[in-house]
Amino acid sequence: MKSYAAVDLGPLHDFVEFTPASEEFRADVMAGLALPQKQLAAKYFYDARGSRLFDRICELPEYYPTRTETAILRDHAGAFRTLIGPHASLIEFGSGSSSKVRVLLDTLESIAAYVPVDISREHLLASAKELAEAYPDLRVLPVCADYTRPFEIPTIPGERARVGFFPGSTIGNFTHEEAVRFLRAAAIDLGTDNGLLIGVDMPKDAGILHAAYNDTAGVTAAFNKNILRRINDELGGDFDLDAFEHDARWVAEASRIEMHLVSRNRQRVHVGGRSFGFAAGESIHTENSHKYDVGGFHTLAARAGWRAVSHWVDADRLFSIHYLRVA
Numbered sequence: 001m002k003s004y005a006a007v008d009l010g011p012l013h014d015f016v017e018f019t020p021a022s023e024e025f026r027a028d029v030m031a032g033l034a035l036p037q038k039q040l041a042a043k044y045f046y047d048a049r050g051s052r053l054f055d056r057i058c059e060l061p062e063y064y065p066t067r068t069e070t071a072i073l074r075d076h077a078g079a080f081r082t083l084i085g086p087h088a089s090l091i092e093f094g095s096g097s098s099s100k101v102r103v104l105l106d107t108l109e110s111i112a113a114y115v116p117v118d119i120s121r122e123h124l125l126a127s128a129k130e131l132a133e134a135y136p137d138l139r140v141l142p143v144c145a146d147y148t149r150p151f152e153i154p155t156i157p158g159e160r161a162r163v164g165f166f167p168g169s170t171i172g173n174f175t176h177e178e179a180v181r182f183l184r185a186a187a188i189d190l191g192t193d194n195g196l197l198i199g200v201d202m203p204k205d206a207g208i209l210h211a212a213y214n215d216t217a218g219v220t221a222a223f224n225k226n227i228l229r230r231i232n233d234e235l236g237g238d239f240d241l242d243a244f245e246h247d248a249r250w251v252a253e254a255s256r257i258e259m260h261l262v263s264r265n266r267q268r269v270h271v272g273g274r275s276f277g278f279a280a281g282e283s284i285h286t287e288n289s290h291k292y293d294v295g296g297f298h299t300l301a302a303r304a305g306w307r308a309v310s311h312w313v314d315a316d317r318l319f320s321i322h323y324l325r326v327a
């Protein structure tokens with residue numbers, strides 16, 4: 001549903017709301033828990049608490065993606081300035097705390113607007129406000145939406161080009177088919193002649209990956225369990241969080257990390273008037289994080305109608321950033 005809410009972000013800013021209804025969350029949870037391999041969508045990690053936990057993950061010593069991607073952005077800021085040019089608007093999909101975009105905001109010439117799009121409403125608004133205060137001349141137009149569903153990017157006066165920004169390897173959370181669908185929709189939303197700057201995590205030593213998703217401080221475990229906490233708080237579920245164990249596994253044949261919540265014992269859980277049985281050791285699959293090498297990602301992008309213009313990889317070949325244009 002579209003509405004313009006009265007959120008005070010200052011005179012240059014509007015807030016556009018396509019916030020998903022809680023009924024969608026309920027329907028997805030009921031359907032996912034009824035599958036033979038129980039499954040919940042990763043987008044449901046993110047309420048205000050989940051977003052804060054994700055920010056803490058980004059600062060963990062084991063979690064190489066954030067610092068590596070930020071370093072690539074800083075190292076090649078001049079190239080982005082040339083490729084993107086002046087008076088562009090930046091549309092960030094899954095903007096979270098809008099931290100990485102600051103490298104671009106500090107680099108690009110006269111930005112028409114910054115449009116952070118995120119499902120986590122409270123966190124989106126707080127981050128947009130913080131950014132608007134740090135960049136007082138920037139037009140910040142936050143959009144709360146599920147970017148896997150139709151939504152509209154606001155009209156931006158004076159916009160010469162529209163560039164999508166999709167960092168964090170969030171693309172890896174989609175299956176290949178979902179990723180193609182998302183990239184096709186983004187091509188339509190951004191329009192022809194426009195670009196997409198996208199961060200993509202790469203396959204690497206299984207030990208590095210395992211450490212990154214099973215941190216010793218247990219922050220990723222708390223993030224994973226936040227989905228159960230949300231079901232309890234928002235849908236009246238009775239999950240015992242201590243009865244489930246965080247498990248992140250590297251599945252080499254699918255080139256992905258899978259996150260699961262594994263039931264420690266045989267138990268029944270109730271949500272919305274229904275009961276779901278768990279055997280000891282049975283899991284709920286909560287997230288995929290696919291890793292693509294450069295060629296593999298370019299093939300995926302081409303299937304969705306995007307042409308690879310340039311890419312950048314750090315010296316240890318941990319992470320890549322790609323600039324794509326509509327083919």
Ligand SMILES: C[S@@+](CC[C@H](N)C(=O)[O-])C[C@H]1O[C@@H](n2cnc3c(N)ncnc32)[C@H](O)[C@@H]1O
Pocket residue numbers: 042043046051054058066093094095096097098100117118119120145146147148167168169170
């Ligand atoms: C992996 S985090 C990345 C955050 C930030 N862009 C970064 O690079 O650090 C994914 C972000 O996407 C948002 N998100 C996940 N699924 C979404 C969806 N379907 N629609 C909109 N936002 C989504 C989350 O709320 C979260 O802020």
